Amino acid sequence: MLNDPRSHGLWERTAPAAPVTRILDHDLSADVVIVGAGYTGLSTVLHLAERGVDAVVLEAVEIGFGGAGRNVGLVNAGMWVMPEELVRTLGPDHGNRLIDFLGEGPSHVWDIVSRYGIDCEANHVGTFHAGVGKAGLAELAERARQWRSRGAPVELLDRKATAAMMGTTAYAGALLDRRAGTIQPLAYARGLARAAIGNGARIFTSSPVTGLQREGAGWRLVTPKGSVRAPRVVFATDAYTRHLMQDIRRQQVFLPYFNFATRPLPDEVARSILPGRQGVWDTREVLSSFRFDRQNRLVLGSVGALRNTGTAVHRGWARRALRRIYPQIASVEFEAEWYGTIGMTRDNLPRFHRLDEGIFSFCGYNGRGIAPGTAFGRFMAAWLRGARTDADLPLQPTAPQPVRFAGMRSAWYEAGAQVVHLADARI
Template sequence: MSFNPPVFEDPARDSFETSLWHETAIAVPRYPKLSGRQKAEVVVIGSGYTGLSAAIDLAAQGKDVVVLDAREPGFGASGRNGGQVIPAFKYDPDGIAKVYGEELGEAVLDMVSKTADVVFDLVRRFDIACDPRQTGWIQAAYGSSGIDKVKSRHRQWQQRGAPVELLERDELARQTGTGLYPLGVLFRNGGTVQPLSYARGMAIAAASIGARILAYSLVRAIEPDASGWRVSTADGSVTAARVIIATNGYNTPIWPGLRESVVPLYSMQIASPPLPPELSRQVLPVVEAMADTRRLVWYFRKDRDHRFVIGSRGPFKARPSESDARTLVEAACKLFPALRDTAFPYRWAGRVAMTTDQIPHLHQLAPGVFAALGCNGRGVGMGTMMGKILAAASMGAERQVLPYPVSELHPIPFHAFHRVGVHAMITCYRMLDQFS
C-alpha cells in the first residue's frame, strides 16, 4: 500500500504567541531533524502525550524507537490544553458498560479510573518539572439537568470504589470560591500539570532511556518496505517493522481516512497575571481545577503562580483575537466577580480531536500500523494512557488482553463540510446553555 497525499496542512501556521504555557514552560532541547535513511524497530509519528507515552514504554523495554514530529514536542494540543488531569470519560460508568459490554466495560472503567495516577506516577518516575498538583478535580452542575448528571456520576463512580465526593452548594463554594453552582462531584485523584512542560519533560524522559526524538520532520508518506514500513519526510526516511500514528487533532492525510475519522475543534483559553494574595484566596482556594456540565463546557484553574486560567470552545483559528476572548473574560467575572478589574493578557488555542461517539478510538490500520486519537478534551490523562496501550498493541499484545478495544476505522461522511455542521451545533448548544 502506498499513499502520497497531494496537500498538507502546515503546522507552522499555528503559533504559541500569547500562550501562558509557552511563557512559563521548561526549555525545549534542540532536537535534530530527520536526515538520510535510518532504521528503527518502531516509528512514532507525533510527539504529544500519546506518542511520547508510547515511546517511553517502548524505550523502557529496550526497543529502538524513533519519534517524528512536524514541529517539536508538545507543539500541538499537548502544549495548549488546560492541563487538567481528569480521571473520567465523558460517559458515566453505566454508559461505558452499555457501550462495551459488562466484561470489557469493567476493564475500560478500571483503565479510565487510573489515567490520572498514570500521569502523576510518570511525573514522579522521571522527575518531570511540570508543576504537578494532584489536589483533585471538580465537575460542577450547570442547570437542573446538570444536577441530575452530577448526582448520577457520583453514585456510579462511588459504587465502583473511585475516590469521589459529592459537594453540596456551601461546601462547593468553600472549596472553589464561586457560588454559581449548586452541586459538584470531586474526583480526589485528579489534578493539574503545566501541560507544555509535561510534554517537554516526557520527551526528555524518552530520550534519556534511548528514544530518538526528531523535530521539524513532517511525515509525507508511509509506504510498505521490505523491513515493514518506510516513513518518509522531505529530508529522509525511517524503516521499521511497526508504526504508531499519534497525531490526534493535528492529523495530516498520511493515512487514508484517518484524518476524516475525527473532527478537529479549537479550544481557546485566556489567563490573568499572578493574582494578588488576597484575591487569589477568593479564587479556587482549595481545589484548583474544575469544569462544569455545560454543553459548551467552561473549564478553569490556577497555575503555580496563582494566575487564573479559563477556557471553552473557540473559533476555528489558532490565533484568537482580543474580541474572541471577550466571552471568556465575561465568564471569568461571572464565576468570580472579584476578577472584574483583572486583565487577561494571555490568550491561545489548540486543536482538540473529537469523535462522533465521544470516546477515543484505537485502530490497527494495517499489519504493524497502529493509531489512537480522539481524546475529546481528556487528553492529559487519556493520551498518556492510550500511549501505553499503543505500545503494548504494537508489540503484539493480543486484543483480548488490551484494556481498550481495537475498532475499525470509519471516516465521517461529508467530513469536508464538518465546519458548517460544527458551527451550527455550537450555535445551538450556546442557546441551550443560556436557557438551562
C-alpha cells in the same frame, strides 16, 4: 512555535525549554517508529525506551505542538461517557476493562512526573465537575452514583460545600474526583520527551512524514530529508493528523477550544478563588473550564476559535464569565490567549486501529488526552514488545469509520459556540 501568540500562549512562555532535537537528515532503522510527539507518542516511546527497545519519534513541527501543548491541563480520569453507557456501547468485557483502564490513567501521569522529576506544575489535588442548575446537579449525582459503585474516590458536593471549596456561588454543586489534578501541559510533554531521550529514544522534530512505503516485512516512513525503516509503526497524531492516514482524520469532527490567562493575581485574591488549586469544568453544553497556574494566573477556557469574528465574541464571553463566576477579578486584564483543536468521535470514545499489517493507532480522545494518552502509550509499549496480549486490549480493534458531513459539523461547532457566547451577553 508558530511565531503566533495564539498557538500555545501562556504554556509556551512558562514551560521549561524543550530538549534538544534535530531534523531527520539521513536514513535509519528502528524497532518501532512513532509519528507524533504528543502524549500518546511520547508515552509510547518512553516506555519502549525504558525496556531497551529501539524506538524513533517523527514529529512534523515541535514537541507538544498539537493538543498536548494547547489544552487547559486537567488530568482527569475516564471519558465524557458515563460508565454504564460505556458498558452498553462496548459490551461488558471491553466496557468494564476500559473503565478500569481510564480510571487508573491519572496515576500513570503522577508516577511519571515523580519518577523523572518533571517540572510541570503538577498538582494532584483533584478536579471539580461543576453543576449548572438543577439539571447539572442531577447529572453529577448520577455520575457520582456510577463511579462510587466502582469504588472510585469521588465526592458529590452540595451548593454550600461547592461555594466553600471553589470560592463562587455560581454552581448548584460539584463532583470532586480526587484521582485527578492539573499540570502545565506543554511542560509535561517536554518532560516526557526529555525522559525518553534520556533512556535512549531518538526524537526528530521538523520532520513531517511525507510518504509511507511497504518494504519487505516492514515499512519505510519518508521525511523531506531522510527516512526510517521499522517493522512496526504507531500513528499518534489524533486531531493533528496531516495528509497521510486520512482515515484517522475522517472519523473525527474537529472542535476548537480556546483559553485566556489573567495576569498573576495577588496571593490574598487567589486564596479567595479555588483555595485548594483544583481545576474545574462545568456541565454546560458549551462547557467552560478554569484553573490556576503556578504564578496565580487564572486560565479560563471554552469552546471556540480565536480567529475572524470568533476572536471578539469569545473575548467578550471570557470577560463576562469572570464577572459572573469571580466578580472580585472582573476587571483583571488577560495577558495571554490561545486555542487549539480537539478531535471528537461520534460516540465520544477513543479508538484503537490496526491500519495495516504492523501499523497501529490510538486516537479520538475527545478532549481527554493527558491521562488516557499517557495510559494508552504505556499499554501500547507493553503490547508491542509482547508483554501484553490482544486479550488485554482496553479497546477492541476497529476500522476507521468516516463521519458524514464532518466539515459541516466542525463549522457548526464554532458557529454554535459563537451563538451561545453572544447569547450569554443577554442573560
